[in-house]
Amino acid sequence: MKVHERTSEEISVSPEKIQQLFRRTLMIVVFSQIFGGAGLAAGITVGALLAQDMLGTDAYSGVPVALLTLGSAGAAYLIGRVSQRFGRRIGLAGGFLTGGMSALGVVFAAVTNNVWLLFFSLLFYGAGTASNLQARYAGTDLASAKQRGKAISIALVSTTLGAVAGPNLIGVMGDFAVSMGVPSLAGPFILGAAAFLTAGLVLLVFMRPDPLLVSNALENEKRIDSDNTTNPTPVKNNRGIIVGGSVMVLTQMVMVAIMTMTPIHMGHHGHGLDAIGLVIGIHIGAMYLPSLVTGALVDKVGRTAMASAAGVTLLLAGIVAATAPGDSLVVLILALALLGLGWNFGLISGTATIVDATTPSTRAKVQGSMDVLVALSGATGGMMSGMIVAQTSYAMLSIGGGLLSLLLLPLIIWVSRDNVALKQDKNKKTA
Known part of the structure; x- marks a missing residue:
């Protein structure tokens, strides 16, 4: 029996093939999370300092974190809907790529000293942080019930690698930015742009077949098979949610x-x-x-x-x-x-x-x-x-x-x- 994904790709339904795809998906998630973690750390580390420097006061230094949080919340909602319809690959990659382009917007805002562009870019930078968090779910789509905790934990540890490396590169990226005629505090956002764009491209290119679409196809096959058996089809558990x-x-x-x-x-x-x-x-x-x-x-x-x-x-x-x-x-x-x-x-x-x-x-x-x-x-x-x-x-x-x-x-x-x-x-x- 073959399961058709919406991209017209096919995989065998054999447990061995599913496990192979699960491991491959988890590896892709790990690579994307390492880069995504670096991008996440950049915004949190220097966003407030950049706003303080551009505004000349610390009265609004909390605005960047608030915008990142608001943007992340809105993006999480959209990424969930897009992923449900088109798969994890499109949803997560779209979020990371949006975050990467927004990081470039932050750099341009720093060069032109445009505060409104800074705030606007930071709002959409939250799309990258939302993708970074939701990527942990992609590793569980094809995991068995006894593998889900492990899959989530691997994704979180991978994020740590990037999140730790990112702040330690602030000085280096600041010097790099100055050498290009860019304010030093915008340097980490150059790193953030590269990190988020790389994470998005990794998912866009390599996450094929899409784990959520495959999982959905497998569920549909089970639903068809259950019509001829006494085994009930799994349903959503609202209490568990x-x-x-x-x-x-x-x-x-x-x-x-x-x-x-x-x-x-x-x-x-x-x-x-x-x-x-x-x-x-x-x-x-x-x-x-x-x-x-x-x-x-x-x-x-x-x-x-x-x-x-x-x-x-x-x-x-x-x-x-x-x-x-x-x-x-x-x-x-x-x-x-x-x-x-x-x-x-x-x-x-x-x-x-x-x-x-x-x-x-x-x-x-x-x-x-x-x-x-x-x-x-x-x-x-x-x-x-x-x-x-x-x-x-x-x-x-x-x-x-x-x-x-x-x-x-x-x-x-x-x-x-x-x-x-x-x-x-x-x-x-x-x-």
């Missing part, structure tokens, strides 16, 4: 809120930029580097167990951050490492839950919508954190964030009871 989305949204909000105010908190207690950079660097490492272990645990011990671990770990992070002496660098490092680790548990378990709960015919669309909520929750957490600290304290923010993460537990109990009821119902039918 709610739980998976809630896990990602809550962990993102708590993580961003505490992370955003930690450098300010440290500055108030006399810590220098080197100490702040060390804490945030370890935090980012804890967000991504444990992914391979986390992915294996998500596949082995289950999504709900790791989502529960996310809630507990974030609570511990909040408690440690709240009780840490302001001058204790070691305790703050521990708090931010736990914060990153809890986010890692939540993102991978939540993503795997979303994949489990959807079918190929709706998966990309649902995933895009979930990533919109994740982006907006992060923006909300970042904006609210400053207000909360201004009205109370960093300790209250940390405790509040930790307690908020405990909302994951009732959700997990809810879905666990549902799974038990389903198993009992299946056993009754089998008997």
Whole structure:
């Protein structure tokens, strides 16, 4: 039997061939994520500094991050819809290429000192960051249920390689930019343009056949075969979507809120930029580097167990951050490492839950919508954190964030009871 993709390509339905395509797709995702991570880091690292330099004030230095977040949320929605209709290749490549062209727009804005072009370009630069996040789903389209956590984790670790390399090239790219008559702070966006455009071209050229279209074709074949058997066709699990989305949204909000105010908190207690950079660097490492272990645990011990671990770990992070002496660098490092680790548990378990709960015919669309909520929750957490600290304290923010993460537990109990009821119902039918 042959499965036809919309591009008229054919692959055999044999499990061996599907696994071969799964591994090939994952390799392509890895390469695109390495470049995409470098582009992602460029915007986050110097966007605010470039705006400050062009405007001559720090009053609007937060605008670039807000525009990146807004653009990322809008792009996530569009990429999900485009991917659902035309496949991952077109959706993700389109997002990366848009981000790359927008990075060139940022460079041109810096050369011409055009602030409005800068803001406009940063808004569309978010398309690259949205593609970078959604690419983790492409590796799961042809994965079995026991491979999904691992596939997600490999994509996240690949992003780390680029995200770590990007900031370390700021000085080099700044010198390169100056040699071309471009302001030094625009240098990282030259790197971002090259990185995003390369990531987009890798996906556009090599992601054939498209994993989502193949997965959808396989589902259609199963639906046809199920008409002649007693095996039911898988359907979308709305409860699983709610739980998976809630896990990602809550962990993102708590993580961003505490992370955003930690450098300010440290500055108030006399810590220098080197100490702040060390804490945030370890935090980012804890967000991504444990992914391979986390992915294996998500596949082995289950999504709900790791989502529960996310809630507990974030609570511990909040408690440690709240009780840490302001001058204790070691305790703050521990708090931010736990914060990153809890986010890692939540993102991978939540993503795997979303994949489990959807079918190929709706998966990309649902995933895009979930990533919109994740982006907006992060923006909300970042904006609210400053207000909360201004009205109370960093300790209250940390405790509040930790307690908020405990909302994951009732959700997990809810879905666990549902799974038990389903198993009992299946056993009754089998008997």
